[in-house]
Amino acid sequence: MSFRQAVRKLCKELANPASLQTKPFNSLPNAGKLIELGGHTRTKSRLEMLQWIFLSGQAAFIVGACSSTSMAEDVSTASSSKNATSTDDFSGLLKVEDESVKSNEHTSKWRVFTDNGREYFLKASSFGNIPQAERFFLSALQEAKQGFGERDPHVASACNNLAELYRVSKDFDKAEPLYVEAVNILEEYFGVNDVRVGAALHNLGHFYLGQRKLEKARVCYERALKIKRRVLGEAHTEYADTMYHLGTVLYLQGKEKDAEYLILDSIDIMEAGGHGESISCVRRMQHLAQIYNKSNRFPEAENILRKILHMMELSKGWKSLDTVVIAERLALTLEAAGKLKEAVELLERCLDARKNLRHHEHIQTAADMLHIARMKILITKELPEANNSQAMAELDKSRSLLNDSVRIARKLIDRFLEQKEKTERFGGSQRTRKDGHSAVVILLQSLNALGALEIMEQGFLSSQTQEHIKAEANASLRQCISTFQELRSEQSISDSLETKAEYLSCLRSLYLSIRKGAARQAGEEKEIQEEIRQVEDEISNARKT
Structure with a gap:
């Protein structure tokens, strides 16, 4: 029993x-x-x-x-x-x-x-x-x-x-x-x-x-x-x-x-x-899947989410946003379980469905693009060294996705800044801040991933081309940092631990890239190092409180 x-x-x-x-x-x-x-x-x-x-x-x-x-x-x-x-x-x-x-x-x-x-x-x-x-x-x-x-x-x-x-x-x-x-x-x-x-x-x-x-x-x-x-x-x-x-x-x-x-x-x-x-039973099943994911019981979470997705496909089809959302959650579970290729295929289908639903410039569209690009980069790292052409093709697809993600996120940030005063006047600032925060996080993550991708490409190129690619990588990371600096006055966004963590990641990547460069600039290197220490202290103090 x-x-x-x-x-x-x-x-x-x-x-x-x-x-x-x-x-x-x-x-x-x-x-x-x-x-x-x-x-x-x-x-x-x-x-x-x-x-x-x-x-x-x-x-x-x-x-x-x-x-x-x-x-x-x-x-x-x-x-x-x-x-x-x-x-x-x-x-x-x-x-x-x-x-x-x-x-x-x-x-x-x-x-x-x-x-x-x-x-x-x-x-x-x-x-x-x-x-x-x-x-x-x-x-x-x-x-x-x-x-x-x-x-x-x-x-x-x-x-x-x-x-x-x-x-x-x-x-x-x-x-x-x-x-x-x-x-x-x-x-x-x-x-x-x-x-x-x-x-x-x-x-x-x-x-x-x-x-x-x-x-x-x-x-x-x-x-x-x-x-x-x-x-x-x-x-x-x-x-x-x-x-x-x-x-x-x-x-x-x-x-x-x-x-x-x-x-x-x-x-x-x-x-x-x-x-x-x-609806109530499906919500309970989603809650249970979330519990399983939090405790790293990915096979059980996967089984539940597959069951829900099957029901959604039969009852609503892929023209429903509800089906897309469940599929995205399943993809994240597959990613956590290490099933990257299957997760990529599912997210690509979600991305196509969102475009058909006219969600071309929704923040979740940018998030899906970012996730697909990241997983493609991880899959590329596992390819045999002889498959350079395949690796470069996958990285090109990832770059295109990341550039689109950056474009969508930046457009949403601009819209957030334009509407902020109006929404605060009519009491809608909380939702606006939430949308603005999500767009900033996606933008920082996409720029950071773009920098990592361009650094990764150096291993497949000639030494002369490597320097050009490295400059592009540094430019992406600097853009990530300048975006955060630009939004420092928006404390509800810049003071977020999630935003600061992404900013810190960009700072560390740029610092390592500069240290490995042939023409190192000691002043800039020291300045970035001090900024890293300051952000680390801010994050540490925030977590203590």
Whole structure:
């Protein structure tokens, strides 16, 4: 029996529905002292005997899931928690209405305010309607309290919606007490084991995960998981969703193996239920591939990414950017695994696809060109010495790719500098800085690679031609350095560790090239050496802080 199977069997044996009557969230004991296992509480010494069972505690990546929306739904006709489930319209919807509540003026107003608030909220990312959504949600909360009472599920629904709005708008101090209040009201009204309580706990855990309050997130997700397992069953997608998020928390806490089991089980449940090709399942698979890549488990990452790419090819084809992005990630994994030729072929196909999608001057196009050129250079180094003509042909292709990458990156930098003032005025500077930073890094990397390529070419040429090529190499490296100096005033870019590391690499390459030159200039050599020391100190100090 595999470890995962043993874990499942043991958790089922330990499950005791009666023991699921846990205390309200605010009265939970310190989770670091006790671990809850399938409904029973065990000490850590007992836990070690059970091989750290996966329900003991638990990351967008990604963590990209932390940006999803969890709005509370309007009303449900289900009065029993045994039959109540969250809908698929939004992640973690709260279905809270009691059938005994008759429609009245407050009910109508509450519904109107809630629907309008939700509509403005969902449009907020593109139209900036957060203030209008807040006004409607506050009105919905007021109507719920006046029409149904302070501790009614409608109030919990309104609290949850308002909390979600504050989370998205980064007003976290206002969001947390509203999430907690929603949980407490639902616990009082429906009991601590109701699925609506599980949905609210999932939302609260989602909030804590985004805040990197990992231990609080772990407790919320574990409680939500036990409720959903009891009410919905282990084959339900909502159970799998909470399981995945719990795995995400565990990963961020450094418990990689436990996180992996949870994420794998979450994917298995989705696939068994016929949701293996859904967006949420694909994202989980990508997250798992990222975990494998980070731990240098490249064959496992490759298998997952190949599976995703196959699904994308069948469902969307190569005319979809989604397919191209997955293929690029697979190429990077192949490169890390040393499968350079296969990685080059895949990236070349991605490059062609991007051009067909009219992404000729996108920064990712420049990045693909850079990666292909770099790998071609590495492949050329492995060619037998007798294949000089083939080597020179490959290097010529690499030079062409690098020149195109430099051209695209420089054009994007110029565009960034032109638009900076305008975007800052209208609040879009963060995205603009990110694009500008990426373009600078790609430009420095491309110029550095171009210098390395031209130095490499010297081994295939006559001594007279070598000096000319060396001068070209130095010119590329000097251009790399002058680009960084030009952008020193853009501190958000020049102070980046990644940018400084590329700048330092260019400095070192130029320094070595000058030292090997026939006509050495002592003054310039010393100046570059001092600059190298200064940048090394800046990088070292930044890493310490």
